[in-house]
Amino acid sequence: MQYISNTEQDKKEMLGAIGAGSFEALIAKVPRALRNFKLGLPAGLSELELMRELEGLSRQNKHSNDYASYLGGGNYDHFIPAVVNALAHRGEFITSYTPYQGEASQGTLQSIYEYQSLICELTAMDVSNASMYDGASSLAEAALLALRATGRRRILVPATTHPEYRQVMRTYLSCLDAEIIELPFSNGATDPGVLKKFLNADTAAVVAQSPNFFGVLEDMRSISDLCHNAGALFIASVNPISLGILEPPGEYGADIAVGEGQPLGNPLSFGGPHFGFFTVKEALLRKIPGRIAGLTVDRTGRRAFVLTLQAREQHIRREKATSNICTNHSLCALKGAIYLTLLGREGLKKLALLNFQNAHRARERLLKIKGVRVFSDGPFFNEFALHIKKNPAAFRADLLREKILGPLTLSEFYPDLPDGFLFAVTENRTRWDEDRLTRAVGETAGPAAKKEPRVRAHF
Amino acid sequence: MENGEWRVDASKLKYAQTHEWVSLKGNVATVGISDHAQKEISDVVFVELPAPGRVLKQKESAMVIESVKAAFDIYAPMSGKITRVNEKLKDKPELVNRSPYADGWLFEIECSNVKEWDSLLAGDAYEAVKSAH
Amino acid sequence: MSELIFEKHSRNDASWLPSLEMPEAALLGQIPQTHRRKMAPAIPSLSELDVVRHFTNLSKKNFSVDSHFYPLGSCTMKYNPKSLDAIAGLAGFSQIHPYQDEADAQGALRVLFEMQAFLSEITGMAEFTLQPAAGAHGELCGLLIVGAYHRSKKEKKTKVLIPDSAHGTNPATAALCGYEVVQVRTSAKGHVDVADLKAKLGDDVACFMMTNPNTLGLFEEDILEIARAVHAVDGLVYYDGANMNALLGICRPGDMGFDIVHLNLHKTFAVPHGSGGPGSGPVGVRKELIGFLPSPRILKKDGGFFFEKNAPQSIGKLRSFYGNFGAIIRSYAYIRALGREGLEAVSENAILNANYLKTRLKEIFDVPYDGFCMHEFVLSARRQKMKGVKALDIAKRLLDYGVHAPTVYFPLIVEEAMMIEPTETESKETLDEFVRVLFQIQKEIDEEPQKVLDAPSTTPVSRIDEVRAAREPNLRFRR
Structure with missing residues (x-):
């Protein structure tokens, strides 16, 4: 199967217009020494054969429709609900690029703005970005933000936090002069008394996940208060659906709240792609990583949406950016927004x-x-x-x-x-x-x- | 001058190669960016001011001015300690465009080495740097 | 109307959910008071039809590959076959949990394992990880490997060299990994200035990050010499795979001497861009670096596939689970559909289309770096700028003609840059139409430039006040 639109006649005419005798002439600068190979790949398949083959592979997995x-x-x-994919998988959403050309991307931009608004409502936080890769990388970016914002170097994280999230945070911080201390637990949760012992003037942030990896609700309010008494930032990692009935991070004083967005309308897909949400209190607005959409006007005064605060980002600040992140997980976040609206x-x-x-x-x-x-x-x-x-x-x-x-x-x-x-x-x-x-x-x-x-x- | 009243005595201003202006009174230097620089930057949308008390070396990056599509480092024209910053810019960054030499000043620095003043460009020398751009 | 979902009202009882078995109050009563939410979030409540209509209407305000020619340089906006979406949606792929037993996910593991092998073959690398979620995430992975490699050799390296034409993620990543960034100049011919590179190479250089073809769309013909020079100081050469669409079956980064490679599956391998993600940024390494790859790796033993978690030298995990499987499965199917010949046809047609467009457009635009290009090229609108019309204005005017704008003002080293990448999936007919439109715009620039300066006028909004957006950030709806 090939997805080429040019005919042989087209190709001949194009080479003629270019003034090249053959395709080889166009790539003459590639050193000969690099040209001596043939890709060892299986032969191509028609769509019919492809579907048959891949359906076969998919049947080797036990899935949650059967189990x-x-x-x-x-x-x-x-x-x-069926609506989520029916809408998010429209070609206009799925095959468009990052909305850098605002006038040609109002659909995406407005949906990001709505996503940000929904996530702020859900978490009771002030500002949300347009989303991150997943819950784990969001937590790691939150720790980076805290180190940057406080100029301190210690991060306290309970061992009840998702083990993979802790691993990812360690990876992200491995090149920095930072110290990660893991706190023990009892009865499946973190004892604020234990936390107190590790807090000091060099603590940039305390992380806590609730419900934690064992499903247990942490005493977020006490952890938050202790953390703030030490002048550190409090990073909460939360399950978005739990916020339908549980106290949101903004209410118990989180400075940064993050989490895994998968539960909001995204299929399991063997662990990805999903999205991470990332929210902060107003004071940290300029330090937030990733893309953000904002509401403004066009030349005629009409309501218009645009990517904003871009001077924080890598394509402008380069080595001084708040993060190296370029993409968000827009389509997954869109599913989240549709799902929340349907709810x-x-x-x-x-x-x-x-x-x-x-x-x-x-x-x-x-x-x-x-x-x-x-x-x-x-x-x-x-x-x-x-x-x-x-x-x-x-x-x-x-x-x-x-x-x-x-x-x-x-x-x-x-x-x-x-x-x-x-x-x-x-x-x-x-x-x-x-x-x-x-x-x-x-x-x-x-x-x-x-x-x-x-x-x-x-x- | 179209940018309103002079806060500083124009004839006594000196400039860094990187387009900051400096006015020196005793050992306290007031710093801003030149009219030429604000035009190059275009619409200033955010000013990230230095923390008062921060100690800087000459030519070290002190702060950042952002336009929509770019971020510009502003360098300390002289070494010393930041004593005051222009808080008004937090809400009105456009003052840097509207009034670069008066309401749009950036910060004051208590100089640790007043002799550095001699290394800065006088008005006519700065004019030459500008036209070389 | 750009009415927000928050400004609409209709009946919503979420009847797609089953009823509770216990009274709500009884359940709420079981939640300790201290943990209970006091105030419900102000999430809008709309009927299903209103939700459908709202997002359908939003979608119509987008340009997309499915609806418009999208020659956005550096982004490879090729056609994304619909069969790939259908495959990713199969229950056996979309409804599997990352923590189910290896034995219960052998189909998925086989896909991942074979994909690692395909990408190794295509790039000439020894081994791949599929964990990174995006290109920039791949760069982070790559530079962490660079650091781990030098630490393992007890070498202290502090600098990363990057061409001045590079993507912004390159310096941002290097800085995140604690390196000092040093820029290498581009020569008058549009290549890495080898003399400048050599002058900046020293024992403190950890890595040289580059793309090939570079962001000007030109093949770095000195690549073998560059790799030798960097290796001579035990630096590693990093390949930013943003431009891999030019090289499929033509040459391989591994053979050029690159030590670490990241690919963008959402560019070269047909994962749809999804309005800005999710993508996938697999990373390949040469043999000596395999041990540093993120954990877990996917290996095969006795005909079965499994996660190898024992990796003492690994840089660790970059994200939860194993990568963007839903994106990887699409690229896997794409490679299976195309096969060797299909992949070769990709780069051949991508290069042909780009050179054809460049030849036709040379008549009206300056070409700062001439010669045959690879899959994309950069024009300069400096001639047009002298008439008061900038690259940005041309970009906006193109929207009025139903064409997405090229990438403008990148790379930074070209004045009034317009970076055009037609991709292999477009027909000559579409390219000819694009040329006709640009000639028409040129005519407007000559005769009625205001038309171009006022563009776009046919899009849902006209030019957007970005200064106001940044000065008075309004980032969420508030009642």
Whole structure:
């Protein structure tokens, strides 16, 4: 399959107009020594063959249309209404470039402005950028901002923060003169008393994630107060859907609030692409990384949108930019904006409560099973950890038989937490899923009773 | 001068190669950018002022002036400590365009080496630098 | 009307969600008071139809590849085959969780593994990581590898050399990684000034970052000598793959002596730009640097694919999970669809189209650096500027003729730069129409320049007041 529009006749005419005898003449400057190879790649395929081949590959993956997924840890199996892709995948959105030519990109620019407004409302923060790559890189950029803004060098981060986010932050800060200190946890959450011991005059920021990696809600208000008493910035990492019912970062004093946007209308896609949201309080406006759209007027005074505050960015400040980031994840953020609008204020609360309800019900049922123990009795949203004495591989086989994916094995992230399993329960999980889950947890031996195959429309 | 009243005595101004003007009283230098520089920058949209108390060496980057499509470093024309900045510019960056020698001044610096004054360009020498551009 | 979603009102009960099983108040009562949200966010509530209409109407205010010729230099705005979107949307690709067991995602792992191999083959590198989310993210990955390499050899390096024609992300990334940036001049012929480069090379130089063809669209013919010179001080040569669309099947960065390469799948490999992302910025390295690649790597053993997480020398993780899989799968399918011959045809037609346009446009525009170009070229509107019309005005006037503007004012070393990249997917007919439009605009510049200065007049808004946007930032709706 090739997507070339020129005919052989066109090519001949073009070479003639150029005054080149052959295509080779155009690339004569490429040294001969570099030309002695042939690409070793498979032969091309027609679209029909391509679809057949790729559909085959896709069937080698177990997916959450066929399986009930209890996997979380940053990405969640939420229902995505058909409208989201029908709109976001319109050619005018999906095949346009970054809106540098404002007059030719009002659609994208207005949708970014609306996205920023929605995210500010959701987080109760003052300013949002146009989005980042993901939750992890947003958190790393937030730490960079804090180091820059305070001139201090210590970052405190609880070990309850997503392990991959902590790794990414370490990578981003590895070239700087910065010190990252990880705080221990008890009962699945950070003890503000412990935090206090590590705060000093050189602390640039305290990071905290809530719900944290174990699903437990952190005492964000106390952490925030302690942090501010030390003159440090408070960086909150939050689950956007939880904000339908949980106190938003702006209310408990976060200076920077970030998070993973996947739950807002983006499919799992094996971990990406999704988007990270990035918000700050007004005082940090000029230090925010990435693109921002603003509202202004055109020459005739009409409302117009444009990328603004660009002098912070790499294409202008070059080595003095606030970040090296060039792109945002516009299309993913657009899906987020459409999704939030489809939810509306009441819908968001309802969705959050559905998650809350299903997760709490599932946990209660699981805890009734012998051998299942509490991991933390702290408050949680839609994800929780439990101690279950099981061999992870055998457990997985039991679950697969019941057409279930997950839970997450905590020891993969915390080697000193054996028997820990992390369950995420969204609005997508039914009582019937729960029946099979409790059966798989309860009955380690023997195949489960066969039931009707799982059928669910899901796009 | 079209840019309103002189805050400083024009005949006593000196200039850096990088288009900052300096007025010296005792060991306190007031700094701004020249009319020529503000025209080159075009519409100033944001001024990132130095923190008072900051100690700078001559020719070190002191602050940044932003236009829509560019950011310009402003250098300390003399070494010393920042004692005052023009707070008005935070809300009205356009003063740099409208009144580069008066309301659009940038910062004051307490000079640690007044002899550096001699290394700056007098008005006519600065005119020559401008036309060379 | 540019009415905001916040300014519309209609019935919304989110009926696409099932009902709660317990009364709302009972559930809310279970949340500790200290954690509960007190004030609901002011998110608009609209009916499904109103949402559909709002965003559909917004989309119509965009130029896009699907609707307009989009010769935006350096961005490779080629046609994005629709089959790729369909493939990325297959449930077996879009509904898989990053933490499901390797055994339950063998199809996805195979795609990633084979993609690493395809990109290695295309670029002549030893190994690839697919983790970086974008070109700039790839640069960050690459420069962290540079740092790790020199640290492993106990060498202290402080400088990164970058041509003055480079993309802004190059110096921004180098600075983020703690390096001092030193600019290398462009010669009168539009190439890296090798003498200037050599004068700036020393034991403190960690890396030379460059594109080839460079941002002027010219092939750096001294590349072998450049790589040798940088290697002589144990510096690494970094390839910014923004312009890889010119080289498919023609030559390979690995053979030129580049040590680290990033590619932009959203440019060369047909991932749609999505109004500014997501893209994907895989990074390839030569053999000696494999150990520094981000973790995890995807390897194959006994016919199965798995994540290798044990990587003591790795620079670490650059993002959560494994990369923008939804973008990677599109490029994987693209490479499978095109095969070797199809990829060769990409660069051949991209180069042909660019040279044809350049030849035709030479008549009215100055060409600061002449000679055959690769996949793109840079014109200067300095002649037009003397008549009071700038590159920006021409760019805006093109919009009135239904053509997206070229990249203007980049690279920075060209006065009134207009950077044009037609890509391989456009037909001669489209290019001829573009030429006709530019000649028409030239006529307007000569006869009625005000028309050009007032442009655009047919777009949803006329020229935008960017000064006001920056002086009085309004970045969100407030009631």
